[in-house]
Amino acid sequence: xxxxxxxxxxxxxxxxxxxxxxxxxxxxxxxxxxxxxxxxxxxxxxxxxxxxxxxxxxxxxxxxxxxxxxxxxxxxxxxxxxxxxxxxxxxxxxxxxxxxxxxxxxxxxxxxxxxxxxxxxxxxxxxxxxxxxxxxxxxxxxxxxxxxxxxxxxxxxxxxxxxxxxxxxxxxxxxxxxxxxxxxxxxxxxxxxxxxxxxxxxxxxxxxxxxxxxxxxxxxxxxxxxxxxxxxxxxxxxxxxxxxxxxxxxxxxxxxxxxxxxxxxxxxxxxxxxxxxxxxxxxxxxxxxxxxxxxxxxxxxxxxxxxxxxxxxxxxx
Numbered sequence: 001x002x003x004x005x006x007x008x009x010x011x012x013x014x015x016x017x018x019x020x021x022x023x024x025x026x027x028x029x030x031x032x033x034x035x036x037x038x039x040x041x042x043x044x045x046x047x048x049x050x051x052x053x054x055x056x057x058x059x060x061x062x063x064x065x066x067x068x069x070x071x072x073x074x075x076x077x078x079x080x081x082x083x084x085x086x087x088x089x090x091x092x093x094x095x096x097x098x099x100x101x102x103x104x105x106x107x108x109x110x111x112x113x114x115x116x117x118x119x120x121x122x123x124x125x126x127x128x129x130x131x132x133x134x135x136x137x138x139x140x141x142x143x144x145x146x147x148x149x150x151x152x153x154x155x156x157x158x159x160x161x162x163x164x165x166x167x168x169x170x171x172x173x174x175x176x177x178x179x180x181x182x183x184x185x186x187x188x189x190x191x192x193x194x195x196x197x198x199x200x201x202x203x204x205x206x207x208x209x210x211x212x213x214x215x216x217x218x219x220x221x222x223x224x225x226x227x228x229x230x231x232x233x234x235x236x237x238x239x240x241x242x243x244x245x246x247x248x249x250x251x252x253x254x255x256x257x258x259x260x261x262x263x264x265x266x267x268x269x270x271x272x273x274x275x276x277x278x279x280x281x282x283x284x285x286x287x288x289x290x291x292x293x294x295x296x297x298x299x300x301x302x303x304x305x306x307x308x309x310x311x312x313x314x315x316x317x
Contacts, residue, residue: 002050002070002077023047024174027082027113029075029098034145035088036060037152038118038178043067045177052078075103079110084174092121099129106136114171115140118159120199123192126162130188139167142188143175144195156180160198162190205238207282215269218276239304248304255302262303263290 028039028051035053040063043049049069053060061071072078075098079085085105089095095117099105105115115138117126126142133140141163151157157179161168168184175182185194212235216226230236234243247253266287273280289306293299298309311317 001074002072002080004065004068004070025081025083026050026174027052027072027078027085028069028088029053029078029086030088030090030094030119031056031060031064032088032090033149034152036063037149038088038145038157039064039069039086040067041152041155041177042174043069047174047177050078050080050082075105076108079105079108079113082110082113084116084171085113086116086118089119091119092125095119095121095129096125099132106132111136111138113138114167116143116171116175117141118143118145120144120195121192123189123196126192127189130163139164140188141167141171142191143171144191145179146195146198152178159183160185160191160194162186162188162192162194164188204282211273211278211280211282214278215273215276215280218278243304244307247302248307253302253305253308255300257303258300259290259293259303259306260299263287263294266290 023046025048026042028035028042028049031039031051031053032055039049039051043064044067049064049067050072051064051069052072052075056071065071087095087098089098097104115133117129117140121142121144123142130140130142141161143159143161143163145152146158146160147156155178158181159175159179161171161175161182161184163171164187165184172182183194185191212230213223213226216223227236243256247256266283270280270283270287273283289310292313293306293309296309298305
């Protein structure tokens, strides 16, 4: 059973034409912190939305009902007559439960929809789930999202998509109700892979940033001064915006700033950390790579050649 509110349905007037021409019937599973605003954008832009979440918060349920969505008490009810079914769940175990366990998607007779998992899970899980759906003649896409809750609210998420390229245009308009940047990344699992890569770089960089600003804090240097300075160099702009495009990604690893000098300066920073009583764990982890590279041909090459070094020690082409 799916329950629909008696209240008004609110349609964004600027999307009225979109509604008349392209209304989709969507089932949405998982309306939590990110899922609720994503589902809200789908229905507010003129689509017919069913949602299911046994742990739904009352305020999220009320919000979606007031927008005109229908609350379903089972997956069986959710999937009826749907063009698309979307999952936005905390982890891979939750996604697999919804797909394979009791009252799961694949246990239902209704299979005439495209399945889009927007959760952040292991790419291997995405690929395995896709194989099961494919054997049931259901197209599946992995389409995890990046950016923050505010972006989910205003519909400006970055959405990374893996799946059948020929079917991508079928799901893109729906995804564009939730995101301002919808990027096709490749075959099934590619969206999940790109999300993991993005998060790895961002999360590890977060610790480097925290450690660096801890050094600033201990040094007595004005924090705003330090931030303004750091944002003018590769430290703040990021290597992908500065050194890599000019050097290693341009097949140029002639020394501009040598790895041996990077090793020397990293040791200085770690020594300063010891003096200040700050455990620079991320720096210590990076130290081994620089020390090992310093014993090879990479010693006197540009520091961006560490990209080639990392590929080499991992036997990558």
